[in-house]
Amino acid sequence: MARAEKVAAVAELTERFQTSAGAVLTEYRGLTVAQLAELRGSLGEHTTYAVVKNTLTKIAATEAGVADQLDGLLSGPSAIAFVEGDVVEAAKGLRDFSRANPFLVIKGGILDGKAITPAEIEKLADLESREVLLAKLAGAMKASMSGAAAVFAALPAQMAQLAEALRAKRAAEAAADGGAEAPADGAAEAPADGVAADGAADGRTESPADGADAPKA
Numbered sequence: 506m507a508r509a510e511k512v513a514a515v516a517e518l519t520e521r522f523q524t525s526a527g528a529v530l531t532e533y534r535g536l537t538v539a540q541l542a543e544l545r546g547s548l549g550e551h552t553t554y555a556v557v558k559n560t561l562t563k564i565a566a567t568e569a570g571v572a573d574q575l576d577g578l579l580s581g582p583s584a585i586a587f588v589e590g591d592v593v594e595a596a597k598g599l600r601d602f603s604r605a606n607p608f609l610v611i612k613g614g615i616l617d618g619k620a621i622t623p624a625e626i627e628k629l630a631d632l633e634s635r636e637v638l639l640a641k642l643a644g645a646m647k648a649s650m651s652g653a654a655a656v657f658a659a660l661p662a663q664m665a666q667l668a669e670a671l672r673a674k675r676a677a678e679a680a681a682d683g684g685a686e687a688p689a690d691g692a693a694e695a696p697a698d699g700v701a702a703d704g705a706a707d708g709r710t711e712s713p714a715d716g717a718d719a720p721k722a
Contacts, residue, residue, distance in 0.1 A: 511561060518557065518565030527588040527616040529599055529626060530578045535608035541584075544609065548598040551590025557583050574620035578612045585614075592616060596629035 506514070522528060533541065533556065545554045559579040566572040566579075588595040603609040611623045621629075 506558075514558070514561050515565045515568070518562055519568045521553070521585075521587045522565060522569035522571055522615075525587040525589055527592045527595070527614060527621075529586040529588070529595065529614035530575065530612045531584050531586065531599065531603075532581050532610040532612060533584045533608065534582045536606065540606055540608075544598075544602050544606075547602055548586060549590060549594050551588070552595040552598070553587045553589070555585055555587070557585055559583055571615055571618065574615045574618070575613075578614075583612075593629055593632045596626050600627060600630035 536544070541554070541556075548554055562579055562583065562585070563572065563575075566575050586595055586599060599609070599611055603611055611626055613623055614621050614626065616625075616629075
């Protein structure tokens with residue numbers, strides 16, 4: 506490779522390290538050209554899988570400031586998956602392909618500037634993708650809005666029921682208060698001390714005192 510080509514390759518790798526959300530290093534020894542094409546297709550349109558030269562990649566990693574994160578990984582035939590989209594989707598693609606094709610070995614990588622191990626990449630692959638999470642969030646929001654709409658729709662009927670219950674309660678209270686003011690058992694008030702009206706008592710009328718004005722014998 507000519508010097509100019511090496512410089513261009515280092516510059517491209519440096520830019521990819523700097524702009525990608527993540528990078529996963531793999532060993533591809535034993536994979537055919539057709540299998541590599543299949544792997545690229547399984548990673549999605551936002552992930553680039555490129556075979557690299559270790560010496561140039563070390564230079565690019567140093568210039569990008571991620572040489573420490575890749576320490577010990579750049580040995581043997583190397584290829585890197587540069588992820589610009591959903592890292593979970595890329596991790597799933599690599600994990601599933603490596604299970605079907607053991608020649609693909611996941612060696613580790615970088616995520617948001619930090620080193621990640623093959624085990625951590627496996628855990629990423631077990632997560633739900635961004636699209637699935639967004640779909641679930643949208644469904645939850647839709648369900649919440651539907652529930653709120655049902656509550657608002659029920660409010661007028663509930664208010665009418667409450668008003669009717671209050672009216673019936675007040676009517677019952679008014680009826681109870683009116684009954685308490687009436688005389689008990691319907692009895693009329695009797696004259697005091699049993700004295701008859703108009704001064705009459707025990708059915709007798711008042712007679713002249715000491716027999717006055719009575720005819721003489």
